[in-house]
Amino acid sequence: MPFTYEYPRAALTVDCVVFGFDGEGLKLLLIERGLEPFKGRWALPGGFVRVDEELEHAARRELHEETGISEVVLEQFQAFGGINRDPRERVVSVAYFALTRLDDHRPQASTDARQAVWFNANELPKLAFDHQAIIQQALTHLRSRVRVEPIGFHLLPPKFTLTQLQGLYESVLGREVDIRNFRKRVLAMELVVALKKEFQRGRQRPAQLYRFDPKRYEQLKKSGFQFEL
Amino acid sequence: MPFTYEYPRAALTVDCVVFGFDGEGLKLLLIERGLEPFKGRWALPGGFVRVDEELEHAARRELHEETGISEVVLEQFQAFGGINRDPRERVVSVAYFALTRLDDHRPQASTDARQAVWFNANELPKLAFDHQAIIQQALTHLRSRVRVEPIGFHLLPPKFTLTQLQGLYESVLGREVDIRNFRKRVLAMELVVALKKEFQRGRQRPAQLYRFDPKRYEQLKKSGFQFEL
Numbered sequence: 171m172p173f174t175y176e177y178p179r180a181a182l183t184v185d186c187v188v189f190g191f192d193g194e195g196l197k198l199l200l201i202e203r204g205l206e207p208f209k210g211r212w213a214l215p216g217g218f219v220r221v222d223e224e225l226e227h228a229a230r231r232e233l234h235e236e237t238g239i240s241e242v243v244l245e246q247f248q249a250f251g252g253i254n255r256d257p258r259e260r261v262v263s264v265a266y267f268a269l270t271r272l273d274d275h276r277p278q279a280s281t282d283a284r285q286a287v288w289f290n291a292n293e294l295p296k297l298a299f300d301h302q303a304i305i306q307q308a309l310t311h312l313r314s315r316v317r318v319e320p321i322g323f324h325l326l327p328p329k330f331t332l333t334q335l336q337g338l339y340e341s342v343l344g345r346e347v348d349i350r351n352f353r354k355r356v357l358a359m360e361l362v363v364a365l366k367k368e369f370q371r372g373r374q375r376p377a378q379l380y381r382f383d384p385k386r387y388e389q390l391k392k393s394g395f396q397f398e399l
Numbered sequence: 400m401p402f403t404y405e406y407p408r409a410a411l412t413v414d415c416v417v418f419g420f421d422g423e424g425l426k427l428l429l430i431e432r433g434l435e436p437f438k439g440r441w442a443l444p445g446g447f448v449r450v451d452e453e454l455e456h457a458a459r460r461e462l463h464e465e466t467g468i469s470e471v472v473l474e475q476f477q478a479f480g481g482i483n484r485d486p487r488e489r490v491v492s493v494a495y496f497a498l499t500r501l502d503d504h505r506p507q508a509s510t511d512a513r514q515a516v517w518f519n520a521n522e523l524p525k526l527a528f529d530h531q532a533i534i535q536q537a538l539t540h541l542r543s544r545v546r547v548e549p550i551g552f553h554l555l556p557p558k559f560t561l562t563q564l565q566g567l568y569e570s571v572l573g574r575e576v577d578i579r580n581f582r583k584r585v586l587a588m589e590l591v592v593a594l595k596k597e598f599q600r601g602r603q604r605p606a607q608l609y610r611f612d613p614k615r616y617e618q619l620k621k622s623g624f625q626f627e628l
Contacts, residue, residue: 172403178450179408182491221407221489225480249478249493251454260450262411262493264478314547345623394574 180251180260184229185216185301187265187308188242189291190272191325193334196291196341197272198305201236201283207257208298212289214305216263217282229266237286238278242268243324247311248304255300267308269324291341316342320361320397323382331370331377332356339399355399361387409480409489413458414445414530416494416537417471418520419501420554422563425520425570426501427534430465430512436486437527441518443534445492446511458495466515467507471497472553476540477533484529496537498553520570545571549590549626552611560599560606561585568628584628590616 188199200212215236219228226244234240244266251262277286289295294305316322322338332353340347356362362380369376387397417428429441444465448457455473463469473495480491506515518524523534545551551567561582569576585591591609598605616626 173405173407174401174403175408176402177447178402179404180411180448180450182409182411218406219409219480219491221409222482224482225478225491246477248475249454251448251493253451253453262448262454264480264491318543318547 178260180262181256182219183216183261183263184219184225184232185214185250185263185265185304186229186233186244186268187214187247187305188233188237188239188268188270189308189312189325190270190288191338191341192272192288193337194341197288198291198294199237199239199277200287200289200294200297201279202285202287203298204282204284210284211298212295213298214265214301215283215286219264225264226266229264233268235281236279236283238276238280239270242270243321244268245315245321248307250300250304252300263304265304265308267312269312269321271325271327273327292344313343317399318397320382320384320387322399326382329365329368329379329381331379332362333377335362335380352399359390359397361390361397407489409491410485411448412445412490412492413448413454413461414443414479414492414494414533415458415462415473415497416443416476416534417462417466417468417497417499418537418541418554419499419517420567420570421501421517422566423570426517427520427523428466428468428506429516429518429523429526430508431514431516432527433511433513439513440527441524442527443494443530444512444515448493454493455495458493462497464510465508465512467505467509468499471499472550473497474544474550477536479529479533481529492533494533494537496541498541498550500554500556502556542572546628547626549611549613549616551628555611558594558597558608558610560608561591562606564591564609581628588619588626590619590626 190197201215203209203211203213215233217232219225229244246264246266249262249264279286325338326334336347336349336352361383363383365379365381368379370379419426430444432438432440432442444462446461448454458473475493475495478491478493508515554567555563565576565578565581590612592612594608594610597608599608
């Protein structure tokens with residue numbers, strides 16, 4: 171044990187709150203812990219930051235190692251430093267939230283994780299550490315971000331109907347959204363493009379498919395435009 | 400040096416980005432460093448987290464030690480973990496932003512700080528470490544928060560005019576705000592209360608004084624109300 175310091179030091183970890191959307195409800199990716207503490211308990215993917223590693227790199231690496239998922243939008247939202255949050259010793263964790271398309275990613279557990287499974291965000295099992303509190307904060311963060319940045323589109327398939335977009339917002343915000351007003355606001359921002367002659371067919375009448383236009387968003391932002399849904 | 404670990408560990412610090420408003424522009428509190436590295440350079444108040452200390456407690460303690468300021472609203476906004484941000488070794492810093500009334504607080508430097516001074520937020524000196532980048536992120540965070548939470552009122556005196564409130568928003572957002580629309584939105588939310596027979600007198604005609612009503616805000620929030628300015 172050659173690493174010696176004048177004062178005691180906390181260990182540093184990262185944790186990832188990965189959200190998905192299956193068209194019905196908001197999903198959350200959890201792993202079953204293969205090691206103590208909390209062996210066998212469900213937890214967020216995450217682990218120790220190497221001393222020569224950037225925080226986001228550590229989050230991406232741990233997520234990939236434990237779940238096989240790599241192509242996600244990661245955003246840091248809070249550091250959790252409660253003194254007794256880890257039974258071993260003082261551990262400070264920098265938490266990231268990630269948004270991904272559910273169908274792109276079939277999770278595959280490895281390293282410290284026995285299983286990696288999508289849960290319904292509002293039906294979670296008992297969790298290790300303070301991960302319940304971390305998830306709660308991630309949800310609060312997601313709810314405020316999704317209203318002012320077009321990040322929700324990362325959760326949808328590339329082509330989507332306005333009903334799917336509305337369903338996503340209802341799932342994230344946890345409340346009903348007035349459909350007429352919502353559609354009006356979405357279309358007024360001119361950030362979604364109707365795809366010519368592309369419709370989703372189902373039990374109801376065919377629904378127009380749209381795609382999000384990220385270039386248009388970048389242009390609008392430069393001229394002071396504020397996304398708001 | 401009795402503290403040894405199996406793997407090398409980063410040191411953990413906190414930094415505080417303290418904003419004030421003097422009625423003219425947004426202000427930022429800096430200290431002059433009394434110690435190496437960057438001795439004599441301006442920097443954010445902050446320092447090392449004790450291993451048995453909560454993160455916010457460390458931020459509050461360091462802010463008080465270095466500037467004498469204690470009554471502030473502190474909010475964590477981001478951890479900064481760039482590998483080379485400190486010339487000594489790997490140091491990860493959890494950054495807080497704080498809002499305070501300028502006239503409540505005359506800063507007084509002590510411990511590691513030679514001076515504590517309010518600067519104009521858009522005329523900052525050359526700074527130590529990555530503090531310029533931390534401040535930039537704090538500003539981005541403040542700009543998005545101030546629009547969806549009534550935190551701006553912490554920067555104003557308890558009694559204020561709508562012109563002062565507008566000036567604050569213009570300073571924070573860094574752009575002009577349409578006055579008629581702004582007043583209409585403020586008054587429509589019914590979060591500010593006109594003070595009976597209290598006016599600010601000056602060169603112009605007397606201006607109605609208002610106060611913010613935090614209880615009313617708590618009530619409104621429970622019923623799903625969303626602050627928006």
